[in-house]
Amino acid sequence: MTAPAVFRTCDVTGLKVERKAELLTRVNAVVSVVALLIGAVAAVLLVLTRWQAVHLLPADWFYRILGVHGMSMLIFFIIFFEMAVLHFASTALINARCVAPKTSWFAFGLMLLGMVMVEYLMWAGKADVLFTSYVPLRADSNFYLGIIFFAVGALVVTGVFFANLVVAKRERTYEGSLPLVVYGAVTAAIIAVITLLHGAIIYVPTWLWSIGVIKHIDPEVYRMIWWALGHSSQQINVAAMVAIWYMMGALTIGAVVLNEKISRSAFVLYILFISMASAHHLLVDPGMGPAWKVVNTSYFMYMAVLASMIHGFTVPAGMELGMRLRGYTKGLFDWLRRAPWGDPGFSANTFSIILFGFIGGITGVTIGTEQINIIVHNTLRVPGHFHATVVAGTALAFMGATYYLIPLVFRKKVAFWPLAKIQPYIFAIGMTIFTLSMTFAGSFGVPRRHWDITFSQAPYDVQMNPAVDVILAVVAFGGLLAATGALIFIAIAVVSVFFGESVGTIVRGTAVAGIPQGLTNPPLHSADVHERSAKLHAEAKGIGGTTPGTLVLVFVFLAAFMLYFFVNWKALSFIWKVG
């Protein structure tokens, strides 16, 4: 028999928080930040190398650190943070307990072991195969084994997550349906299962191949299944990030859910279609025909894009309506102007929504179009796109959430508070410059994953457009600014968690440095909110309804999307005929 669960009651939210689950959330978040630190240091070395005027690293170390950067960020940082989110969402958010703490610790240990193995082998130069490890390039067999350990551990955590939910339902820890935020976390967990199984399907044979049991792995089959891990793991991020958008909107400004049916259906569309995105990497590959490419790259007629466009409306509209219900009803954008821009939880979350949509989303759909990919594939436009989704979108949303998790879960004040308030701005501006300039450089044909675009050691000279030098310097500037923002975040997180001042009891209505305003002054809705809502709906005129500001914003988004999409078709039409 296990010992009875020990709970504390959160003085901000009133939720019951189980100690064991809380500790699991903490350790996963801490390891996640360690991985972020490794990845951020690697990022600085990389941008200083691709900036041709500096060209810091020698070739072997450039490719090695490029692999380290990809693994540390896209796998270890992100997935450990998501494990923290899964532990948190399946316990604290619904007053529930972790039903299998020992199994969770075992899974955590397995993931940590996998991470240590992979990091060691990459730094030691025994796995110079980059993040993608395309066969027949070969790494030390323990590199593949480390990834398998990590994936199995993560799979076990998703199992614990589902078990927690089932037991919570049976023990009636909450009334009604799961909150939308937890529903989003469920979506992320289901996509995680699909993703991690693909990881097992590809890495187990690859490991067997590396120790000589299997003779041959088809490079095209490898690429297809590997990307069902590599791309779909980024779709775990999308679902987790959207769940966090809803959560942070609620915590910072009292965002409401416009319509549960619409938001939840959009999450279901993610589950059904988003795993087809493996095709985005195979559009100019010889193994697949046009029908396969068109159906898969479009997530079966863009159903997952539809889902993101729905959240792209419902999240800001929920924020707008939440603010209007709290009295900010003037004009189109008074609700946005008077939002708490000094709260890093709010600013990070809002920049995440904007940058993910405007840069990440628009570029992603466009370059993932079958034919347009011909002028994009493996150029800097690709990392330009995914740094806007994964870094400016997901990582920034996770940072914003961390400013709330530090007081809520770690019970500590956020250290260096004045710096914390401007950190999302530094990071968001840096990432905006970085992703746009990288995209621009890529449109000149500058390859990604390349040590030397002066081609000084190549047999034939390659005359790059002179503009490229300037653009790559801008890439470096944006990258260094963003890395500064990331390092500030890491310093804040580490100092808060390990050396921070305890929050003590949070007194409502008293602003305290180091505690975000959403916790000291929760954006609660007044008792007459339903009357206010009825009044707002009655007064709402025209197509704008209760959220006219958001409607204007989404039309601006659509116009930008259309422009970028058709400009790319035009650019494609100028090149050689290919068919």
Next chain:
Amino acid sequence: MHTETHTGLEAPKGVWWKPAHPTEKLWVGIAFAWCMVLFAMMPLWHWKGGQNPSGVRRRVEPAAYYKRVNEMIAAYKVGDDRGVPIVAPPPGSDIYLAAMTYQWSPILKLKKGAQYTLHLSSLDVVHGFSLYPININFMVLPGYDYGLRVTPNESGDFRIICNEFCGIGHHTMVGRVIVEDDQ
């Protein structure tokens, strides 16, 4: 017309499957229509557009492919540059380009406005074909023959950059394509 006011952190009680707000319906409708446009563009470009990654695709053993490359070199060689043969195959023919660490072979001499079936394959690991500065990119895999019908629309001395990491000398892997005017 609206569900009871609550945030995403609160468990909705009772039946939440309720009609959406008109503004929300409008946006979902517009987004859906736009998704259909995004989708329709791809089949449309196959039908009316000039740039598609379809090609003629088949499996091939690296050794057999290398043999074909050498046959073409023997038949159409017109010179060489730093040890790499230059070939000038006739318009309309099949031309074979081999990728290997860290080299593209042979150098291709083509005529502007003529169509060729350009075959791409690798003799060892995965490589990336990137025609610079035109910016045409395709994957090159060992075991697969990717035959693309190409028609150069400008003359010049172009480069082939490898844009998929293939090993420590990846950044030195550069080839040449020469396109001459038709006169």
